[in-house]
Amino acid sequence: LPRDQRIGYAIVGLGHLALEEVLPAFGACKKSKPVALVSGNPEKLQKVASQYGIKPDSCYSYEQYDKLKDNPDVQVIYIILPNSMHAEYTIRGAQAGKHILCEKPMANSSAECQAMIDACKKANRKLMVAYRIHYEPYNRYVREQIRKNEYGKTKFVDAYNCQSSANPKHWRHIKALAGGGALPDIGLYCLNTTRFILGEEPIEVMGYAYSDPNNPLFKEVEEVCSWQMKFPSGIIANCATHYNVHDSRQYRIMTERGWYELANAYAYSGQKLTTSRADGQIVRQENVSITPKNQFATEMDYFSECILDEKAPYSTGEEGLQDQRIMEAIYQSAREGRPVKL
Ligand code: NDP
Structure with a gap:
């Protein structure tokens, strides 16, 4: 224009x-x-x-x-x-x-x-x-393939998003400003992208959170959070986020006859997609290359x-609200040590 x-x-x-x-x-x-x-x-x-x-x-x-x-x-x-x-x-x-x-x-x-x-x-x-991520071409490609059941039905998701963070004075480490630690900041990508790709809403979560009591970075917000989500179709997603490890951010989506692995899944650039599919006894692995766009x-x-x-935009306020509800359930589960239904 x-x-x-x-x-x-x-x-x-x-x-x-x-x-x-x-x-x-x-x-x-x-x-x-x-x-x-x-x-x-x-x-x-x-x-x-x-x-x-x-x-x-x-x-x-x-x-x-x-x-x-x-x-x-x-x-x-x-x-x-x-x-x-x-x-x-x-x-x-x-x-x-x-x-x-x-x-x-x-x-x-x-x-x-x-x-x-x-x-x-x-x-x-x-x-x-x-x-x-909703507008990023690699994630959109995986979503399309998964929605078409290209390699059979999806069964299991394993996703993590981790980085290291060093300044305890930054607002990200102050609960009143950040809301939480690794989960709302970077773990949210695992949560939101999994929902985006599967097109299903979790019905139950189980969460686990921890902070090193001797590290001033994590006096107020959690250092690590891991959680499972159960979906109506029977898919289980296993997700984790950490604020105190070297950057790693990827997922693997496993289906009946194949998998999709996206390295740097949530990064600004550098996505690398590998797929594996079984045709009878023959297993083919491939790297899929898509022209990247400025996200x-x-x-x-x-x-x-x-x-x-x-x-209406795709990622509406309702979409943000749904993630917030699920994060609240993950924290509740971690606090109470039991699964929480959504
Ligand atoms: P920064 O700390 O770098 O910037 C935040 C800015 O907010 C400050 O520079 C300041 O701008 C302003 N601000 C106003 N009041 C305060 C306050 N009390 N304390 C600190 N800053 C204040 O944060 P980011 O840019 O990394 O993150 C900003 C938002 O963007 C967050 O919500 C974060 O989750 C999100 N984000 C999203 C990413 C994505 O990929 N979509 C990636 C990174 C962040 P000024 O000096 O101009 O007033």
């Missing part, structure tokens, strides 16, 4: 994700453009604005956030703040008459998720949770398309 017809985005929170991934990704967008910035740091605001050609009067502090209402260039507010701020800024953004793209996890509780959904409905604005550009252009074509 020509620049004047593209959907205008206000970026809220100029942290790591916004500066390193989202703002540069606009360069690969065809339907979206950055038009406003919101930040608590005036010097950074000015510097980033000049870098991306944002007008000085389209730069706001958090105190001035509600003034976005009077900025006709802004159609979408993209919230890239600490998790505890997602609910408030979504609700105020919808009240300012803007569509909302909200980073994952949607919020820190299912009650907050529900309030966000209600506020966007009331304001008649669209709400999309930024589940970039952030794809996601933003998808949301812009939803606005231009007046259609």
Whole structure:
């Protein structure tokens, strides 16, 4: 689309994700453009604005956030703040008459998720949770193959998403800001992507969480969480997430006559898909190669398309709420040491 017809985005929170991934990704967008910035740091605001050609009067502090209402260039507010701020800024953004793209996890509780959904409905604005994996071509390919039962019925999923995290002062290690530890931050990818690929909702979970009591990083939030999900078709998913091991993020989906293994499954790039299929006695392994896309550009252009074509986005607020409900059940199960039905 020509620049004047593209959907205008206000970026809220100029942290790591916004500066390193989202703002540069606009360069690969065809339907979206950055038009406003919101930040608590005036010097950074000015510097980033000049870098991306944002007008000085389209730069706001958090105190001035509600003034976005009077900025006709802004159609979408993209919230890239600490998790505890997602609910408030979504609700105020919808009240300012803007569509909302909200980073994952949607919020820190299912009650907050529900309030966000209600506020966007009331304001008649669209709400999309930024589940970039839904728009990533390798994961979409696996989903298609699984939905077609290409190698027979799916039986078992094994998924993990782990990274190491070092700064105990960062909001990710403060429960009031992060909501939890490894689970809502990175374990969420295993949960959400498994649901996305299978197209089923778990009916029961069993969870296990642990934090090293001597490590200051994990005084407030869990270091590791592992959990199983039981699905109505009989599929069991075994998932795990860790905040204190070297990066590893992949899954294997096992079916009656084959498997799909996606390395770097949840990373910004570098997905590597291996499949194995048995034809009688012969087992064939293959690497599947798909042209990658900038995940952030794809996601933003998808949301812009939803606005231009007046259609509902795939990753709605209800989708974020469902993940939050399941995470709450996983924590409950870990606390009580028993399976929890959903
Ligand atoms: P950062 O800590 O790097 O950035 C958060 C920004 O929020 C800060 O730079 C700051 O911006 C603003 N902020 C406002 N109030 C506070 C506060 N009290 N404490 C700290 N920061 C504050 O976080 P990330 O960019 O890594 O994460 C932001 C969100 O994006 C999270 O919800 C996270 O889960 C999500 N995320 C999603 C990813 C994905 O792949 N979809 C990947 C990484 C993160 P300023 O200085 O401009 O005010």
